[in-house]
Amino acid sequence: MKALVYNGPGKKAVEDRPKPELQAAGDAIVKIVKTTICGTDLHILKGDVATCTPGRILGHEGAGVIESVGAGVTAFRPGDRVLISCISSCGKCEYCRRGMYSHCTTGGWILGNEIDGTQAEYVRIPHADTSLYLIPEGADEEALVMLSDILPTGFECGVLNGKVAPGSTVAIVGAGPVGLAVLLTAQFYSPAEIIMIDLDDNRLEAARRFGATRTINSGEGRAAETVKALTGGQGVDAAIEAVGLPATFQLCQDIVAPGGVIANVGVHGKPVSLHMETLWPANIAITTRLVDTVSTPMLLKTVQAKKIDPKLLITHRFRLDRILEAYETFGHAASTGALKMIIEA
C-alpha cells in the first residue's frame, strides 16, 4: 500500500509499505477513505517531536471503512464507516477512567507518532472499541475528518481550558486550522470579543468570515499594544496560544488581563520564558493540554445539528498519491491560502 513516511527531520517520501495486520484482540484495520495533514505533522518534520522516529507513517486524522476486527472488538464490524480519533484509548486504565485519554497507559497520542498513522491506504487502530466513532447515516465525512483532532483540540485545550464565558474577551494567537477551530467552538459560549492574531492576512480574513470580531497582523510587532487598546487597557480574559513558538507564548503573557488564563494549545519544541515576576500578582493561570478527545461525541452532535460547520476549514483536495504536493500547499499557506487539506485514499 502507499503511505507517507517520515524519514527524519526535513525528510519525507511516499513509499510502498505492507498492509497492516491485526496484532491484538482489540485492534481494527481501517481502510482509509479520507485523511488530512496537521500542523503537528509539520512540527514532526521539523524534528520537534522526539517520540516520532524515522520510518514512521504519519497522520493521526481520518475517516474510513472497517476492513477487519480482532476477536475482542464488539462495537464495530467490517463495513462500518468510522471516524478515527487522533487519541487511542483503552477506556479502562486509571487515566482513561479520569477522562484523560491523552495519557492512556497503552494508548494516548500514538497514531502517526509512535505507531504508523493514517496517511496511508490502511491503518491499524488499537483499542478500536474506544478509539473509533461510528459515522452517522448521511453525515458528511469531510466535515467529520475535522473532528479527529482539530475541533476537540481547539475546544478542549483552547475553549474549555481558557474558561471562555459569555461576555468574556478572548484572543487567539495563531489562525491556523487549530486556532480557527478554537474560534468556531468559542462561539458556543458567546464571548463579547474574539481577537484573532496571525502573520498571514489570508488566514485573518478567514477568521473574520468565521466570526472573529477583530483581527491583528502581528508582523509589525505592535499586537500587544493593539490588544490593550481594544480592551480598555486591560488585556483579554483568555489568551489562547495556537502556534507553538516562544514569541507567541510571550505575546499571550503580554495580553492576558488580571484574573485571566493563558491556555496553551501549540506544540512547543523549545523552552519559553516564563515571566512569573509579572504574572503572579495578576492572578494568572496557565494551562497546557494534549487533547483528550473526550468532547468528540458532543462535537459530533453539534456538527450533525449544523451548529458549527467545520467543512469551512477545507480549502484543498488531493489524491493520496499526490500527498507530497498537499504538504507543499499546506506548508506554504501564506501563498496558497491553505487551511485543511482533504487527502482521498
Ligand SMILES: NC(=O)c1ccc[n+]([C@@H]2O[C@H](COP(=O)([O-])OP(=O)(O)OC[C@H]3O[C@@H](n4cnc5c(N)ncnc54)[C@H](O)[C@@H]3O)[C@@H](O)[C@H]2O)c1
Ligand atoms: N495540544 C494539542 O493536543 C494539539 C493538537 C493538535 C495541534 N496542536 C498544535 O497546535 C498548533 C497549531 O496547529 P495548526 O494545524 O493550526 O498549525 P499551522 O502551522 O497551520 O498554524 C499555525 C499558525 O500560526 C501562525 N504563526 C506562525 N508564527 C507566528 C507568529 N510569530 N505570530 C503569530 N502567528 C504566527 C501561522 O501563520 C499559522 O497560521 C501547532 O503547534 C500544533 O502542533 C496541538
Ligand SMILES: [Zn+2]
Ligand atoms: Zn494534529
Ligand SMILES: [Zn+2]
Ligand atoms: Zn487507557
